[in-house]
C-alpha cells in the first residue's frame with residue numbers, strides 16, 4: 160500500500176497571516192482595531208480591549224458565558240468573527256452598569272443571590288437584557304402558547320435563558336431576579 164507523499168509545510172509565514180480593520184463602538188466608545196480575520200468577537204473584547212467581564216466558558220457556542228449585545232440583540236460572541244462587526248454597537252457587561260450605578264438586573268442578581276461563582280453571570284445578565292427586549296417586541300419562543308401574544312412567565316424565562324448554563328445551578332434565584340426586574344422596570348408592577 161502506498162503512502163501519501165505530500166510535502167510537509169515549510170516556512171513560518173502563514174498565507175492567512177493578515178489583518179483587517181474593524182471600526183465599531185463598544186460600550187458607547189468608538190473603537191478601531193486591526194485584527195486577524197480569524198479573531199472572534201469574544202477574543203477581540205477580552206484580549207484586545209481588556210474587557211474581561213465577558214467570559215469564555217466553552218468557546219463553542221454551548222454555554223452562553225460569552226453573551227453580549229450587538230445592536231441590542233444578544234449573541235454568543237465566541238461564535239462571531241470580530242471583523243464582521245464594523246459599524247456595529249457592541250454592549251458588554253461593563254457597558255450595562257458600574258459598581259456605583261448597577262444596572263437593575265445586576266442589582267436584582269445581588270438582591271436575589273442569583274450567582275455563586277459568578278462566572279456565568281455577565282452572560283446571564285446580557286442575555287436577560289436581550290430577552291426582556293425580545294418579549295417586549297412580542298417575539299415568541301418555543302414555549303409561547305399563542306405565537307401572536309408572547310407574555311412574560313417563569314416558563315418563558317427558563318426557555319429563553321436555557322442557552323446560558325450555570326454550573327452552580329443558581330437558576331431559581333436567576334429567575335427570581337429577572338422576574339423582579341420585569342415587575343419593577345418593564346411591566347409597571349404587573350405580576351406575571
Ligand code: FES
Nearest residue numbers: 217218220223237
Ligand atoms: S464561550 Fe461562547 S457559548 Fe460558551
Ligand code: FES
Nearest residue numbers: 275277279325326
Ligand atoms: S454562578 Fe457559577 S456558573 Fe453560574
